[in-house]
Amino acid sequence: MPRLAALSTRLPLLRTAVAAASAIPRRRIVCLLPKRAFSLAPTARAAAAAQALTSAQYPTLRRNPDFKTLNDNDVAFFKSAIKSPAGVITADTPDELEPFNQDWMRRFKGQSTLVLRPSSTSEVSAVLKYCNDNNIAVVPQGGNTGLVGGSVPVHDEVVLSLQNMNQIREFDPVSGILTCDAGCVLEVLDNHLAQKGFIMPLDLGAKGSCQIGGNVATNAGGLRLLRYGSLHGTVLSMEVVMADGRIVECGKPLRKDNTGFDLKQLFIGSEGTLGVITSVSILTPRRSRAVNVAMLGVSSFDHLMEVFKQAKMDLNEILSAFEFFDRTCLNLVKRHIPNVRAPFDADTRFYVLIETSGSNKDHDDDKLSTFLEHVMTEGMVEDGALAQDATQAAGMWNIRETITESLAKEGGNYKYDLSVPVAQLYDVVEEMQKQLAERGLYAADGSATGAVKHVVGFGHMGDGNLHLNLTSTGWTTELTQAIEPPLYKSIQRRGGSISAEHGVGLMKAPYLSYSKSADFIDLMKSMKKLFDPKGILNPYKYFPPS
Numbered sequence: 001m002p003r004l005a006a007l008s009t010r011l012p013l014l015r016t017a018v019a020a021a022s023a024i025p026r027r028r029i030v031c032l033l034p035k036r037a038f039s040l041a042p043t044a045r046a047a048a049a050a051q052a053l054t055s056a057q058y059p060t061l062r063r064n065p066d067f068k069t070l071n072d073n074d075v076a077f078f079k080s081a082i083k084s085p086a087g088v089i090t091a092d093t094p095d096e097l098e099p100f101n102q103d104w105m106r107r108f109k110g111q112s113t114l115v116l117r118p119s120s121t122s123e124v125s126a127v128l129k130y131c132n133d134n135n136i137a138v139v140p141q142g143g144n145t146g147l148v149g150g151s152v153p154v155h156d157e158v159v160l161s162l163q164n165m166n167q168i169r170e171f172d173p174v175s176g177i178l179t180c181d182a183g184c185v186l187e188v189l190d191n192h193l194a195q196k197g198f199i200m201p202l203d204l205g206a207k208g209s210c211q212i213g214g215n216v217a218t219n220a221g222g223l224r225l226l227r228y229g230s231l232h233g234t235v236l237s238m239e240v241v242m243a244d245g246r247i248v249e250c251g252k253p254l255r256k257d258n259t260g261f262d263l264k265q266l267f268i269g270s271e272g273t274l275g276v277i278t279s280v281s282i283l284t285p286r287r288s289r290a291v292n293v294a295m296l297g298v299s300s301f302d303h304l305m306e307v308f309k310q311a312k313m314d315l316n317e318i319l320s321a322f323e324f325f326d327r328t329c330l331n332l333v334k335r336h337i338p339n340v341r342a343p344f345d346a347d348t349r350f351y352v353l354i355e356t357s358g359s360n361k362d363h364d365d366d367k368l369s370t371f372l373e374h375v376m377t378e379g380m381v382e383d384g385a386l387a388q389d390a391t392q393a394a395g396m397w398n399i400r401e402t403i404t405e406s407l408a409k410e411g412g413n414y415k416y417d418l419s420v421p422v423a424q425l426y427d428v429v430e431e432m433q434k435q436l437a438e439r440g441l442y443a444a445d446g447s448a449t450g451a452v453k454h455v456v457g458f459g460h461m462g463d464g465n466l467h468l469n470l471t472s473t474g475w476t477t478e479l480t481q482a483i484e485p486p487l488y489k490s491i492q493r494r495g496g497s498i499s500a501e502h503g504v505g506l507m508k509a510p511y512l513s514y515s516k517s518a519d520f521i522d523l524m525k526s527m528k529k530l531f532d533p534k535g536i537l538n539p540y541k542y543f544p545p546s
């Protein structure tokens with residue numbers, strides 16, 4: 001992979017490099033990599049066994065006594081309502097039950113004794129009607145990759161998993177509209193579309209496990225949002241089962257439909273609190289013919305912003321990703337992920353991964369060449385590399401996409417996904433480092449000797465979305481208190497949002513007022529009452545505890 005730094009040889013090199021890079025196949029190759037985001041080392045597994053129950057971590061979240069405790073008759077009903085013998089998992093098989101009670105971070109642990117895996121919308125409807133009639137609390141669950149504790153029970157709620165609802169219903173190659181069951185795994189959908197020359201408008205590191213229903217329920221952002229926009233724009237319609245079992249079509253698979261309220265928008269990002277999404281129609285774009293990926297090393301955040309501005313100016317409509325990560329992120333990936341090599345040696349404070357996707361290779365290569373020339377001659381970039389082939393491009397994406405997994409391997413991991421004005425993204429990280437250092441909780445010299453070992457920043461710079469992560473030996477109330485109220489106050493002061501993409505779940509419910517007014521929250525509660533009067537859907541989450 002040619003270095004971009006040596007100015008004397010840069011231009012000829014660059015031209016060759018760009019030309020060669022355009023040979024990258026249309027399909028992003030990360031999806032060919034093994035599904036690695038979900039393995040944890042044996043030590044982490046042992047820690048999971050010792051993991052405290054959520055109800056013990058949050059003693060004030062008492063079980064709502066109005067909810068029924070399951071009995072044999074209830075289980076018998078569910079076994080009759082769900083036809084597939086594998087559709088009901090009970091406490092008789094604790095090993096099978098356990099993964100549904102445990103979140104991806106191994107931070108939250110519920111106590112459900114029943115998992116239901118219906119195979120059709122009518123089965124979901126029968127289950128919910130029964131639960132509603134009998135006051136049985138339910139947690140809808142997709143791929144269980146959520147990062148805010150929303151997808152697992154707090155107490156003994158029944159888990160309603162969409163795993164067995166995984167059929168692609170229809171794809172129209174003229175309009176690009178895909179209609180599928182909510183339980184379809186994102187990567188499976190993307191691979192299906194790739195064969196037809198289309199692409200899913202969203203992509204996340206969790207693609208091998210997360211489901212489209214879960215993506216819609218969390219309004220997931222991810223790596224392609226810069227290019228294709230949010231799910232609020234691309235989801236055209238959905239089928240939802242209400243808490244009382246009614247099946248409601250929210251819209252039609254049409255681009256334009258101005259009849260009635262646009263109710264689907266309410267379900268996008270409702271995190272299983274208003275209804276269970278059973279199918280989704282989504283607008284999918286053509287897959288780009290020419291894809292280029294470059295990774296650049298940058299010495300300061302000011303330079304990073306300059307590079308971003310230049311990328312928007314020079315690459316404009318072909319810019320499809322602008323992701324950044326700091327030096328510690330790269331070092332952790334190198335430490336924890338096998339066979340990772342940075343594409344160049346320069347040790348810079350920040351790294352940026354830039355992707356372009358277009359339909360005309362020569363046009364894209366020219367634009368990228370102009371951009372790289374600008375950022376190098378004007379000293380914005382210290383070093384960089386341009387992927388020469390699909391393997392190199394995958395290697396670069398692999399670094400960015402395995403940051404989350406690397407952080408998880410460090411032990412306890414405090415995660416914050418924040419929206420702030422782009423210029424302030426890294427100020428939030430530095431402010432946290434300073435504040436924890438002043439309290440003796442973090443060693444600012446990088447020796448990782450404090451209660452908090454690392455405070456890192458990375459994320460979707462193009463979307464103004466920072467992922468602030470802290471690693472420590474575990475999660476404690478003291479540490480949480482030292483981090484969260486000051487952080488959320490700072491975000492409020494900056495006019496930001498306490499969740500850019502992961503949602504509210506259990507983790508951020510007490511802090512919702514930092515992003516939403518009291519009147520707004522009241523209105524949300526009224527909506528909840530209307531959609532789910534008995535409050536059986538995903539209780540204890542999303543709304544501030546009263």
Ligand code: FAD
Nearest residue numbers: 142143144145146150211213214215217220221222272277
């Ligand atoms: P789950 O985790 O199972 O559920 C999430 C929430 O949605 C829960 O509240 C649940 O009750 C509800 N829910 C699930 N399915 C349904 C349904 N059918 N109907 C109603 N409610 C439902 N997120 C991003 O936004 N951007 C990223 O780039 C990103 N990268 C990630 C990378 C890794 C390695 C990991 C582990 C996670 C990442 N996430 C990211 C977070 C997570 O993957 C997303 O939030 C994802 O959309 C969750 O989908 P899921 O199917 O796993 O849902």
Ligand code: 2HG
Nearest residue numbers: 205404415416459467469
């Ligand atoms: C990402 O962008 C995900 O990689 C996960 O949203 C972020 O681990 C995190 O904090």
Ligand code: ZN
Nearest residue numbers: 222460467501
């Ligand atoms: Zn993200």
